[in-house]
Amino acid sequence: MKRWAGCRRKRYTARCWRNRRSRRRSKITVPNSLSVRRAERAIAGADDVFETLLRCDALSLALCGEDAPYVVPVNFGAERKDGKIVLYLHCADGGKKLELLKKDPRASICAFRQFGVYGADSPCSYTADYESVCGSGRAEIVTDEPSRLHALRVLLSHYTDRVFENESFEPRALAHTVIIRIVLDAVSGKRRIVRK
Template sequence: MRRKDREITDFAAMRQIVEECGCCRLGLVDEDGAAYIVPLNFGCEVEGETLTLYFHSAQEGQKITLLRQNKIVSFEMDTGHRLVPGPKAEEYTYAYRSVMGRGTVEFLQDPAARLHGLNCLMAHYTRRADWPVSEGMLGATAVFRLRVTSWTAKEHKVCLLYTSDA
């Protein structure tokens, strides 16, 4: 990381950023070697200092095809966006908090594991982890987890020093 002054290394602080994010972008590689980035809803689980992300999807499509071809993916999440104005163009800046990393995807086959993944996802958005899911929906939905192997976090804190009279 180039800007070490913005790096966050405390695991609890990194996890807090994940908890505040509403979207996770997965970075995949398509058949031509080009980047394929897809925004997804997600759930997360922490065991010790290991982060696991859960996702759901239709059973088929470009994302699923690419994930089955290459299980190693990158991810990115960000939150806390705020434009901070300055008196001159070069003094404008942008506040944010972000995490990014990589890991390995695994499609869940066991119904109990799939339900667990979906409930982690629901808990991220609703703070409730005991949602009933019909067998039909469970069978029609692809559920996969990303075991994070490496990740970093960054924060650009900005104090508002300039106020406009306008």
């Protein structure tokens, strides 16, 4: 290999290492929050974390699988009760998700929005603008009918910007719909938005 190519590679790797090392310096922990390594990107305040979650369209649900973690994208609705974020998910009345939840109710979530990827000449100069919310809690299946209907209304309101108060649901569809509630015991949010 030519000598100049090796020098360029050393400069490139040194710059990448410096960038990576400087990112490790800051770490914050907020009460009832997951740890966020980059303090300047942490979303401070429960209200702001909740509003960020509501702006997300999809959520990844991670469950404890038999041999490996099981992650699945889901639609969701969210509300706050007693200072905690409560998520509502719906699914069919069978499948791997329900099997795993019945064996182990521990669950983690991640919701995010990405606004764009930006960079210059160097591979290390690329970055993305985003906002995200991660959390963990215990999942439970909602069985009583008023709570099931409330959960479906919260979920529908999240995607339609409508408030469903007195509308009735088709009984046949409800009979095959399972509602999952997850109360997040720990939650954190991160945001990086440079370009508008």
